[in-house]
Amino acid sequence: MTQPxxxxxxxxxxxxxxxxxxxxxxGRAPKAGLQRHVATSALAGTPAPGEGFALTLAERACHxxxxxxxxxxxxxxxxVGLVAAKRASLAGRGPTIYDVRAVLEYFGLDxxxxxxxxxxxxxxxxxxxxxxxxxxxxxxxxxxx
Numbered sequence: 001m002t003q004p005x006x007x008x009x010x011x012x013x014x015x016x017x018x019x020x021x022x023x024x025x026x027g028r029a030p031k032a033g034l035q036r037h038v039a040t041s042a043l044a045g046t047p048a049p050g051e052g053f054a055l056t057l058a059e060r061a062c063h064x065x066x067x068x069x070x071x072x073x074x075x076x077x078x079x080v081g082l083v084a085a086k087r088a089s090l091a092g093r094g095p096t097i098y099d100v101r102a103v104l105e106y107f108g109l110d111x112x113x114x115x116x117x118x119x120x121x122x123x124x125x126x127x128x129x130x131x132x133x134x135x136x137x138x139x140x141x142x143x144x145x
Contacts, residue, residue: 050094055081057100065109071116074123080104082122082133087141106140 058081067073083103088095104110107118122128 051085051089054085054088054095054099057081057095057097058084058103061097061100061104062109065114068116071120072123075119075121076109076116077123078129079119079122079132080107080109082129083107083136083141086133086136090138090141102141106136 055077058077062073062077062080065073065076067076080100080103083106084095084099087099087102101110108114109116118132122132
């Protein structure tokens with residue numbers, strides 16, 4: 001509740017004006033997706049802005065998939081999302097639903113005879129995720145380019 005205007009306010013009780021402070025840039029690591037030259041070491045990946053959104057798009061697109069008993073649905077979503085993020089980063093932009101659809105088509109998940117065996121265990125192993133994503137080449141993701 002605010003102080004009534006007719007009562008005196010001590011100097012220590014007076015609300016002082018605030019000053020906005022600048023964001024400190026010294027010592028902060030630059031965002032990898034916004035850099036022009038990104039390190040290309042082994043298992044470094046291909047960062048892009050907004051890669052996490054690819055997982056949201058993959059979850060929406062994979063909602064209707066019927067996954068066999070041996071494979072977890074989460075593993076399929078993670079695999080599709082990661083490869084869609086790679087496709088978007090190779091194009092130099094954030095992920096879109098078209099990246100997810102291209103990945104579903106590449107793996108044949110849009111057909112009734114889909115093979116889910118390569119997605120097993122992806123949801124909880126970073127090493128498996130890196131090997132899975134690195135196995136897909138840029139030529140496979142952009143066949144018409």
